[in-house]
Amino acid sequence: MDRVVERWREGLRADPRLSAQLEEMIQNQDETQLEDCFYRSLTFGTGGMRGQLGPGPNRMNRYTVRKAALGLARYLKATAGEGRVVIAFDSRRHSDLFAQEAALTLAHEGIAVDLFPSLRPTPLLSFAVRAREANAGIMITASHNPAEYNGLKVYDENGGQLTPEPAGVLIEYVEAIEDELTIPVAAENELVQTLPASIDDRYEEALASVLEQPRLGEDYGDELQLVFSPLHGTALEPLKKAFNRNGYTNVHIVAEQARPDPDFSTVTKPNPEEAEAFAWAKRWGREKQADVLIATDPDADRLGVAVPDERADDGYRLLTGNETGFLLLDYLLAQRSDKNELPANGKVLKTIVTSESGRQLARHYGVDCEDTLTGFKYIAEKMQHFEDGVEDGTFLFGYEESYGYLLGSFVRDKDALQAALVVAEIALAEKRAGRSLTDRLERLYQTFGxxxxxxxxxxxxxxxxxxxxxxxxxxxxxxxxxxxxxxxxxxxxxxxxxxxxxxxxxxxxxxxxxxxxxxxxxxxxxxxxxxxxxxxxxxxxxxxxxxxxxxxxxxxxxxxxxxxxxxxxxxxxxxxxxx
The missing domain is CATH 3.30.310.50 (Alpha-D-phosphohexomutase, C-terminal domain)
Structure with a gap:
């Protein structure tokens, strides 16, 4: 391992930030930290890689990002002959730098790149891969991990994360690269193009299709009070726009968590699964007497929901991912059933660690519920099989207990913006009937257990x-x-x-x-x-x-x-x- 440390020490002489971090470890004789940074290469798995920031092959840095991008370039040239890659990034430390490094590494290998000009949510990256008919996508994010982490997720041409078979081939190309410190990158050139704002507009238009009772031009501001926190991440502008476009105009943004902040200064972890992440939203909820609170993780693929509850000390109860999924699935199936729009081959997809409540609900409405392994890439794979005719089925809804939901197939990863819109629609329907989301959930439990x-x-x-x-x-x-x-x-x-x-x-x-x-x-x-x-x-x-x-x-x-x-x-x- 000493030889690896010395190789990096020499290679980082032109990189003052990482060089200083490495020198500090060496001077402090921090053997535990050195071993963890250098004992192996950062694992590139089926969805990409994720790790702590810092120097060394087992850390996220510009050199390990270049290695992943070079492996992807070689994979695309071997499997597609050429390539176009869409790249997006979130609000984490060095995300913009890593996106640029990946883009210039790909461009050096002759791969065209469509790069978002500023931070964007993961579901928009998935949408853009499909819209641009790209061969792959890269999302620079560590999702809901603590601030010291970052990561790189790879998407296939269908907008879903790579499944094991193609990922295994890609991993071989990545692992075959022996020295990440000497990977060349291109200068700025025409192969790296900035994506136009029209991609964002097309995604916003598609979002409206997930609503079961769309009423364009109406304003529900007097009827429904919403509180929304993007947890210092990417969802603020696109979700605020989506709410306004679809009539949900009384949305109170949690000001303390609105600004993109790589330190996530108001939370220990920027994870909407954690009650702590809702502390500020609950304060706003009590002040505004909100009907529902929502929070998205930094890359906006996960959605947390809190509802008024008199039994809770702070006035609101955070729903579990299974409970939110139960509500979303029930609403979708009930609405489609009432409109006689449930297909005979309708499919609900959930992971093996997600509640069995979804299976029982699907059975009640006469549609199938199928399990997949943990990871939304497996749900995306099933969706593509339905679309290609490999399997018989019409996708209705996909979800996992870890706060990930998908209603519209124009995205092939979990999408917090889609789910947030439909949660608002359910809350409005219940309020008009003199009930709440809590009431609807209780009725489901009384019916199904x-x-x-x-x-x-x-x-x-x-x-x-x-x-x-x-x-x-x-x-x-x-x-x-x-x-x-x-x-x-x-x-x-x-x-x-x-x-x-x-x-x-x-x-x-x-x-x-x-x-x-x-x-x-x-x-x-x-x-x-x-x-x-x-x-x-x-x-x-x-x-x-x-x-x-x-x-x-x-x-x-x-x-x-x-x-x-x-x-x-x-x-x-x-x-x-x-x-």
């Missing part, structure tokens, strides 16, 4: 943490639990790495028709379930839990007991791996 889900993450950083995560999954696979505590007897094990479902009682094995992935799911006798998987973007192992009961208190209690039993088992396994 009380579904409760949660997630716990264990952060295991660095090389040692990576080894611990690998050891834990191996233990769960080789020594599977027969039960969690005394209450939750395991009846089915779905091992997505081995591609098989195992009936615990009979021992019968059946294939899982999904791509291989290092994920294990346990289904229990009482319809509860547990799923364990390593995060694809953070040094974490994630544990998902789901239960269903006939009343709220029993469901809440059951979920708590399940979590406690599972985490006790996992902590025991981690402790055992240390001895």
């Amino acid at each position: 009380y579904f409760r889900e949660d997630i716990e993450s264990l952060t295991l950083k660095g090389k040692e943490g990576e080894e611990e995560i690998s050891s834990l999954l191996a233990s769960l696979r080789e020594e599977p639990p027969h039960a969690f505590g005394d209450e939750y007897r395991v009846t089915m094990i779905e091992d997505y790495h081995r591609g098989e479902a195992i009936d615990v009682e009979s021992g019968q094995r059946s294939p899982l028709n999904l791509p291989a992935s290092n994920v294990i799911k346990y289904k229990c006798a009482d319809d509860s379930w547990v799923c364990v998987r390593p995060s694809g973007t953070e040094p974490k192992v994630k544990c998902y839990f789901g239960v269903k009961k006939r009343d709220q208190s029993t469901a809440t209690q059951s979920l708590t007991h399940l979590q406690e039993a599972v985490m006790a088992d996992i902590n025991r396994r981690l402790t055992k791996s240390h001895t």
Whole structure:
């Protein structure tokens, strides 16, 4: 590793910022930090790469971005013969620099680039790839990660993130590049073009198509009070414009979080899944007596929603991603059913860690609900299969528990702007009927049962943490639990790495028709379930839990007991791996 450090030390002499950071580590003899920066190259996975900013091959910097872009250029020339790539970037540190570095690296290889002139949300990048008939897209973002992170996501010609097979080919091209420090970039040239504002306008026009009851020219400002926070990210201008265009004119922007800010100074993490991210929105909500609060993550692919609740100390309750998905799906299916517009081959798509409430709702309306692996790229892949006739189906709705939703197929990644518009439409419909979003959700639970889900993450950083995560999954696979505590007897094990479902009682094995992935799911006798998987973007192992009961208190209690039993088992396994 010392040779790698010295090579970077020499190569960074013309890069004062990164050179100073590296020299400080060396002078302070920070061996732990040095090892983490230099012990490997930053993993380029199926969706691209994400990591902390800093010097070294295991950090996000201009050189690792050039490496990824050069690998993409070689991949496109090998698979398409030529190429056009659309590039967008968010509000994070050095995002604009990384976008420029990627563009000039591609241009040096003869690849045409359409570059957004300023920050844009991820769904607009997906839209633009399709609109420009590009061969690929790059989004510079680390989504909802803390401020010290940035990343690069790669999109295919259909506007979806790369799935494992093409990603595997791309990864080979990236990993074949041995020295990221000497990659040439082009000077400014005509191959890098700035995208015109007409792309933004076309996206805004498409957004209106997701509304079930569009009334162009109407103004609902007197009827509905909205509070919106972009959490210092990209959604402010496009979502504000979308609300105004579609009649939702009484939108109060959380001023403290409106400005793009790479430090995300008002939150610990810019993640709408976290209650803390809504602290400022709730203050505005109480002042304005808002009907609904919404927040988007920095690249605007995730949406969080909070609703008035008298039982909450601060007056508002943050909905889970599953609950927001439940509301959106119910509204869409009910509206289409009332208009007799539900196709016989309609498909709802959700991930394997998303609530079973969606499946039950789809069944109620006579449409199919299919599971995909975690990651919206798999939902996008299914959508393309429907469009190409590879599979029979008409896409209706796609979602995942981590606050990602898609209603209109003109985008092929989760889209917080689409979801925000429809949440406003549902809130307006309920208010006109003298009800609230909370009332509508309660009616759904009374009809279909009380579904409760949660997630716990264990952060295991660095090389040692990576080894611990690998050891834990191996233990769960080789020594599977027969039960969690005394209450939750395991009846089915779905091992997505081995591609098989195992009936615990009979021992019968059946294939899982999904791509291989290092994920294990346990289904229990009482319809509860547990799923364990390593995060694809953070040094974490994630544990998902789901239960269903006939009343709220029993469901809440059951979920708590399940979590406690599972985490006790996992902590025991981690402790055992240390001895």
